[in-house]
Every structure is written in structure tokens, then in C-alpha cells.
Amino acid sequence: MAVCIAVIAKENYPLYIRSVATQNELKFHYTVHTSLDVVEEKISSVGKALGDQRELYLGLLYPTEDYKMFRKLHNSFTDVMCNPFYNPGDPIQSKAFNGVVSGMMVQTG
Amino acid sequence: MDQESSAAAAAASGASFISLSEHEQMYFSGLHGLCQADASGKLSSSKVAELLKASQLPAESLHKVTEVCGAKHLGYFGTAQFYVALKLLAAAQSGLPVRLESVTANLPLPRFVGLKTESEMRYAAPPAAAAAAAAAAAAAELQYLSTTAAGTWSPADRSTFRHLEANPDRKEPWSPPRSPCSSPPRSPLTHGSYPHAKQRNGVEAQITYESQPSPRVMAQHSFPGHHAGKATAEPPAVTQTSSERDQQVTDECDNDPWRITEEQLEYYTNQFKTLQPDLDALILGGVAKNFFTKSKLPIPELSHIWELSDVNKDGALTFHEFCIAFHLIVARKNGYPLPESLPPTLQPGFLLREEEIPDTPGSAEPLIVFEDAEARPSQMDLSVKDSPQKSTRKQGLEEDSGAQGGISLSQEEQTLPSSYRPEPPQDLDLHSRTKTRPRSHSSTSIEEAMKKAEEPPTPPPRPQKTHSRASSLDLNKLLQQGAPGVKSGWLLPPPALPPRPSASQVSHFPNVSEKPQSKVPQPNFADFSHFKEEEESALKPEEPGPQSRFGLSTEDLQSTSTQDVSGMCHSQAPQKPVRRKYHAESQDSEGLPPPAVPFPLQDKPVQKLQSKQKRTIQMAIRKNRETNAVLTRLNSELQQQLKVVHQERVTLETQLELLRPLAST
Numbered sequence: 001m002a003v004c005i006a007v008i009a010k011e012n013y014p015l016y017i018r019s020v021a022t023q024n025e026l027k028f029h030y031t032v033h034t035s036l037d038v039v040e041e042k043i044s045s046v047g048k049a050l051g052d053q054r055e056l057y058l059g060l061l062y063p064t065e066d067y068k069m070f071r072k073l074h075n076s077f078t079d080v081m082c083n084p085f086y087n088p089g090d091p092i093q094s095k096a097f098n099g100v101v102s103g104m105m106v107q108t109g
Numbered sequence: 110m111d112q113e114s115s116a117a118a119a120a121a122s123g124a125s126f127i128s129l130s131e132h133e134q135m136y137f138s139g140l141h142g143l144c145q146a147d148a149s150g151k152l153s154s155s156k157v158a159e160l161l162k163a164s165q166l167p168a169e170s171l172h173k174v175t176e177v178c179g180a181k182h183l184g185y186f187g188t189a190q191f192y193v194a195l196k197l198l199a200a201a202q203s204g205l206p207v208r209l210e211s212v213t214a215n216l217p218l219p220r221f222v223g224l225k226t227e228s229e230m231r232y233a234a235p236p237a238a239a240a241a242a243a244a245a246a247a248a249a250e251l252q253y254l255s256t257t258a259a260g261t262w263s264p265a266d267r268s269t270f271r272h273l274e275a276n277p278d279r280k281e282p283w284s285p286p287r288s289p290c291s292s293p294p295r296s297p298l299t300h301g302s303y304p305h306a307k308q309r310n311g312v313e314a315q316i317t318y319e320s321q322p323s324p325r326v327m328a329q330h331s332f333p334g335h336h337a338g339k340a341t342a343e344p345p346a347v348t349q350t351s352s353e354r355d356q357q358v359t360d361e362c363d364n365d366p367w368r369i370t371e372e373q374l375e376y377y378t379n380q381f382k383t384l385q386p387d388l389d390a391l392i393l394g395g396v397a398k399n400f401f402t403k404s405k406l407p408i409p410e411l412s413h414i415w416e417l418s419d420v421n422k423d424g425a426l427t428f429h430e431f432c433i434a435f436h437l438i439v440a441r442k443n444g445y446p447l448p449e450s451l452p453p454t455l456q457p458g459f460l461l462r463e464e465e466i467p468d469t470p471g472s473a474e475p476l477i478v479f480e481d482a483e484a485r486p487s488q489m490d491l492s493v494k495d496s497p498q499k500s501t502r503k504q505g506l507e508e509d510s511g512a513q514g515g516i517s518l519s520q521e522e523q524t525l526p527s528s529y530r531p532e533p534p535q536d537l538d539l540h541s542r543t544k545t546r547p548r549s550h551s552s553t554s555i556e557e558a559m560k561k562a563e564e565p566p567t568p569p570p571r572p573q574k575t576h577s578r579a580s581s582l583d584l585n586k587l588l589q590q591g592a593p594g595v596k597s598g599w600l601l602p603p604p605a606l607p608p609r610p611s612a613s614q615v616s617h618f619p620n621v622s623e624k625p626q627s628k629v630p631q632p633n634f635a636d637f638s639h640f641k642e643e644e645e646s647a648l649k650p651e652e653p654g655p656q657s658r659f660g661l662s663t664e665d666l667q668s669t670s671t672q673d674v675s676g677m678c679h680s681q682a683p684q685k686p687v688r689r690k691y692h693a694e695s696q697d698s699e700g701l702p703p704p705a706v707p708f709p710l711q712d713k714p715v716q717k718l719q720s721k722q723k724r725t726i727q728m729a730i731r732k733n734r735e736t737n738a739v740l741t742r743l744n745s746e747l748q749q750q751l752k753v754v755h756q757e758r759v760t761l762e763t764q765l766e767l768l769r770p771l772a773s774t
Contacts, residue, residue, distance in 0.1 A: 078422075079416075079422045082394065082419070082422055082423065082424035083394070083412055083415045083416060083419070083424075084394030084395055084397060084398035084415065084424065085398055085408055085411045085412035085415055086412060093409060093412070094412070094416060095413065095416065095449070096416055
């Protein structure tokens with residue numbers, strides 16, 4: 001159950017962002033960016049060394065319970081990419097993607 | 110006022126329960142066409158006003174009519190409002206009060222005087238706009254009907270109707286934006302017009318034609334309150350697209366716009382072939398994109414269509430996916446809003462089934478039932494049949510046309526309830542299935558590393574040829590098989606051979622087996638066992654330090670020596686290939702004489718041989734088990750060592766990583 005789901009492009013702008021409607025929604029957006037910063041840091045520190053390190057970090061996403069979440073997200077993201085009418089860099093407007101994301105958000109009421 | 114407005118709302122929703130007679134239906138639809146409904150079904154207010162004035166009713170009652178029918182409440186005249194208004198006009202003209210109740214009465218047709226366009230309509234066959242043509246033709250037909258005695262259809266009428274209808278049919282082009290796509294797009298429709306014309310054989314046929322279009326045809330009229338189409342057999346709203354759709358509907362024989370007809374299928378096949386000559390191959394995404402962009406639909410809609418039609422999400426279209434996409438585009442061009450998920454008749458399973466059963470009956474019922482009953486197994490069959498998996502994963506897609514789509518969807522749902530509901534559970538099933546299948550190889554590198562770490566399992570020991578007779582033929586065979594056998598992994602020493610021991614050797618045997626001494630009489634046997642160990646160690650993957658090997662060798666020596674001792678001839682047979690591989694001829698020659706020696710010996714203790722053999726077999730089995738145990742122990746030890754080494758490596762790496770930023774800064 002996620003509170004906020006975002007897909008950030010390489011250029012650091014969000015291709016897709018959705019959060020549970022709360023007042024501090026902006027805070028979620030900030031958190032998204034900071035978490036990405038942490039990942040970047042890890043990656044840059046590893047440098048040329050082994051993929052093991054990186055894998056170990058991202059391993060947090062895969063083996064945890066939210067494994068399903070990330071995988072589902074990633075699957076739907078690849079589906080969006082597969083669509084030839086989608087230009088990379090466009091905001092994601094796919095309904096299927098929306099559906100998957102809604103399924104993953106915290107359901108309140 | 111509130112009462113009236115609520116009554117108006119009730120009228121809007123209750124319009125579904127108005128029963129229009131056939132004449133009324135035709136008349137009203139003609140008038141509807143006259144009022145130039147636009148795409149959303151709203152009628153041009155000026156035309157409606159004109160019509161109302163032509164009814165020659167006092168302005169006051171006209172206002173009342175407008176209020177009651179709900180148009181005032183809504184702000185525009187939709188089809189339902191229009192029809193209600195017409196009924197009210199009729200009521201007013203016949204002297205009844207303008208109320209909702211009077212609508213249900215049996216009224217004559219409202220009369221309109223002085224409609225300028227009447228005469229125009231009659232000869233409107235070659236008009237400028239296709240819309241006007243179709244509308245006018247139908248309207249002309251209806252006017253003609255109304256002016257003649259109601260209900261009398263003469264053959265002359267029929268012929269004129271046919272003429273009028275045929276003309277606009279031919280004149281009507283396919284939606285012009287399609288033109289870059291080449292002329293064939295028209296063919297399905299022109300084909301459609303012929304059966305359409307053929308249907309005009311009689312009065313009944315005409316009437317049935319008029320009332321035939323199902324609620325689904327009216328899907329385009331997506332404003333609230335237009336449920337009249339569903340409840341009653343609504344007359345065809347003669348708008349531009351509806352006439353085309355009517356033709357399609359008559360084509361499809363079961364009033365389902367989402368069903369692909371034979372001609373359409375042929376056409377799609379031809380188009381597919383122009384893009385990709387092989388019908389079984391895929392059309393790549395880029396190619397399909399270029400092709401479909403020619404249809405001039407907006408990109409988000411094309412994107413949505415793609416999402417709907419690419420069921421296996423591979424970025425390319427198979428022939429069936431292509432047909433689905435094409436059909437959706439055709440429907441969209443015709444004005445149908447895009448569905449949220451694939452209608453059941455468009456699903457790949459259905460398409461395949463249609464192909465198998467080319468002579469589909471006209472009625473929709475058996476097909477839908479078929480779909481329901483067999484949808485699941487058919488889709489499972491498909492997954493076996495087709496290489497790409499078929500699943501409909503579209504759930505909860507947005508409608509790009511907003512409310513229109515939503516309401517049309519609800520209409521579709523109401524009309525296709527039975528076949529729709531089995532969809533979601535199947536979707537989920539297939540969804541999970543397809544999710545796992547194409548994504549199955551998303552292992553992280555850790556898993557890959559683990560896999561590599563797994564030793565290739567040692568091949569199972571060859572079943573030894575446990576024959577007790579020292580036939581030279583067998584030996585030869587063994588020899589021949591020896592070289593390839595060794596290469597393919599004759600791992601274990603050939604302990605099993607229950608040889609034909611000589612008496613002396615048998616006596617040796619139990620002694621030696623009990624005392625694991627390496628007292629081997631013949632030096633060459635020692636050598637042989639040594640070589641066997643080498644082979645073993647070489648073949649065994651990941652043989653670590655030498656000590657274990659030696660350990661093995663001593664153990665093996667013991668085990669093999671006994672076998673060597675006991676199983677002279679036959680243990681020599683397996684040894685011989687070993688010898689061949691590693692060493693050679695000298696030992697061969699050495700090996701040969703020993704078998705020669707025991708032969709005379711064996712002649713004597715023939716009787717004891719059977720029991721001896723049993724014992725030797727048992728001994729051999731025990732030896733096997735011991736070696737197995739030894740090897741498994743060794744294996745586990747090695748695994749542990751491997752893990753330890755891994756951990757060390759990981760810690761070293763972390764240390765390195767920690768040190769590195771320090772070093773850099």
C-alpha cells in the first residue's frame with residue numbers, strides 16, 4: 001500500500017506522480033526526490049565496482065514484501081514503453097498504468 | 110415550476126417508457142434528422158424552434174412543451190427530449206393538455222405546416238453534405254410516408270426508397286480523413302450497403318430494418334435520458350454516422366458493432382499483408398504506428414487503441430491484434446467511443462473461434478453463450494495455440510471522450526451483461542499467468558550468481574553391467590564403449606562389477622573388505638586405482654585442495670582395490686577403458702594375462718560361484734554406498750567452504766568500498 005507513487009524521468013521531472021490526497025502532498029513529492037538522491041549516492045559511490053553492491057541495495061526493493069509492488073509497477077511501466085505511440089518523456093497517460101497504480105495506493109474508505 | 114422541472118427530469122429518464130408506434134418512430138427520426146443533430150446528439154435549437162413554430166401551436170404551449178420534455182431543464186434538445194416534444198406537440202394539436210401523461214396516449218402524428226425544407230428533402234439525393242443526404246433521404250422517405258396514407262406502402266414507394274437510399278449510400282464517402290489510407294476502406298461499407306438494399310424487399314423488411322438497429326447502435330447518443338433507444342425499438346437516428354453504422358449493423362447480422370465481419374476481416378487481412386506479407390509474423394510497433402497514424406486519429410486515442418489491442422504486450426501486433434486495432438480504429442472513426450476494455454466479440458479468442466467456425470449463425474445468442482461457457486478453456490487453449498499469450502488486461506481505462514464514453518459503456522454493459530462479467534475473473538487469471546510468463550526471467554544477479562555457484566550435479570553413476578559371465582564379447586563391447594563412456598563421465602570407480610572371483614581371490618575378498626588396508630598384491634592394480642581416482646577428481650567439478658584428493662585416493666584405493674582383487678576379469682573391463690584413456694598399452698597387456706590366469710581357476714569352484722557372486726554383489730553394493738556417503742560428505746564440506754569464501758569476499762568488498770571514499774577524499 002503506497003501513499004505516493006511517482007515515476008521520475010532521467011531529467012528529474014516526474015513522468016507520473018500520484019499520491020493519496022493529503023495536505024502534505026508536497027512533502028511526499030520532496031520525499032520522492034530525496035529517496036532518489038539516496039539511490040544516486042549509492043550508485044555513484046560504487047563506481048566501477050561490482051554490480052553486487054548495487055544489486056544489494058536495490059535488493060531492498062525486490063525481496064521485501066513490497067516486491068510485488070515494484071514488480072507490478074515495473075511491468076506496467078514496460079507496457080507503457082512498449083506502446084509505440086508513447087514518446088519517452090511524455091507524461092504517462094495510460095489507463096492501464098493508472099489502474100495498476102490505483103490498485104496499489106492506500107485505500108482509504 | 111419545481112414540479113414541472115422534476116417532471117421534466119422524470120420525462121427525460123422516463124422517456125424510455127414511451128412507446129412509439131412505428132410510424133411515429135419513422136416520422137420522428139426523420140424530423141430528428143431534419144433538425145441536424147450534431148455528433149453528441151444535440152439538436153440544432155434553431156431548427157427545433159422552426160419545427161415547433163411549424164406546428165402552429167401557440168407560443169405558450171410551445172414553451173410548455175419545451176419545459177415538459179426536459180429540454181429547458183437540460184438546455185438543449187436531445188433525441189429523447191425531441192421525441193417527447195414531438196409527442197407533446199401531437200397531444201397539443203389533438204387538444205390534449207401538454208402533460209407527460211398525454212405522451213403515453215395514442216396520438217396521431219404531429220403536423221407541421223410550412224416546413225420549408227420539405228421539398229428540398231424529397232429530392233435531396235445529391236446534396237452537398239453526406240449528412241444531409243442520408244438524413245434527407247430518410248427524412249424524405251418519411252415525409253413521403255406521412256403524406257401518403259399512413260401505413261400504405263406501395264411498390265412504388267419501395268422503389269423510390271431504394272433509389273433514394275441507394276443514392277446517398279453510394280455518394281457517401283467514407284469519412285474523408287481516411288482517404289490517405291486508400292480506397293478500400295470504403296469497401297466494407299459499400300459491401301454493407303448491398304445487403305442493406307437487399308433487405309428492402311417488403312414492407313416488413315423495411316420496418317424491421319428501421320427498428321433493427323439495436324441499442325448499441327445508439328451508443329453514440331450518449332446524453333442522459335437517451336434510454337428510449339434501449340427500451341423501445343428505436344428508429345434509426347438518421348445522422349451521418351448512424352446510417353453507416355446501420356449498414357454495418359445489417360452486415361453484422363447481430364447488431365454488434367464490435368464484431369468483425371467477413372468483409373472486414375478480408376480487408377484487414379489485405380492490409381496486414383501490405384505491411385507484412387507473412388500472416389503469422391508480427392507487425393512491429395513503429396510500422397504499425399505509422400500506419401495507424403494515417404487514420405488521423407489523435408495520438409492519445411491511438412495510444413489507447415494500442416493498449417487495448419496489444420494483448421500480449423510485446424510491442425508488436427500479430428494478425429489478430431492487428432485486426433482488433435484496425436477494427437477499433439474503424440469504430441472510432443464511425444463515432445463509437447472507445448471502450449474501456451476489449452469487448453468480448455473482439456477478443457482474440459473470439460476471433461480465432463470465428464475463424465474456425467466461418468459459418469457463424471446470424472444470431473448473437475449462441476455465440477455469446479459459447480463465449481461464456483468456453484471463454485476460459487478457449488483462452489487457455491489459445492495460450493497453447495498461439496505463441497504470444499492472449500489476455501485482456503485492460504481494466505479501468507479512462508475514457509477519452511468523458512461522459513459520452515461512460516454512458517455508452519453503460520449501455521454496452523447493459524446489452525452485453527452476460528458475456529462481460531466473466532471477463533474480469535478471466536482477466537485476472539490470465540493477467541497473473543501472463544505476468545509470470547514473460548517476466549519469468551527477471552532474476553537479479555544474486556540469483557544468477559547462486560545458480561553459477563551451484564555445481565553442475567555430478568552425473569549419476571553408470572549402471573554397471575552386472576553380468577557374471579566373463580564373456581569376451583562383453584569385454585569387447587565394454588572396451589568399445591570404454592572411451593566414450595569415460596568421456597561422458599564414468600565417475601565412480603566401477604565398484605559394481607560382481608566379477609567372477611577365483612577362489613583365492615574370494616577368500617581374499619572378505620578379508621580385504623573388512624580391513625581397509627591398502628595391501629594390494631599387484632602393483633598394476635594400485636596404479637589403475639590411482640588412475641581411476643585421477644579421472645574421478647578430474648571429472649568432479651571443483652575439486653579443491655590436494656589433501657582431499659589424497660584422502661579420497663586412499664579410500665578409493667581401499668574400495669577399488671578390493672574390487673580389483675575380487676573382480677578380476679570384469680573389474681578389469683572397466684579399468685581397461687580407464688587405462689586406455691590415461692595410460693595405455695602396457696597395462697593392457699598386463700591386464701590381459703591376469704584374466705587368463707584365473708580362468709582355469711574358475712573352472713573348479715563352479716558351484717560356489719553363485720553364492721560367491723551374491724556375496725560379491727552385496728559387497729559391491731556396500732562399497733557403492735560407502736563411496737556415495739564419502740562423496741556427499743565431501744560435497745557438503747566443499748559447499749561450506751564455498752560459503753565461507755563468499756562471505757569473506759563480501760566483507761572484503763564492503764571494506765574496500767568504505768575505504769574508497771576515504772581514499773578519494
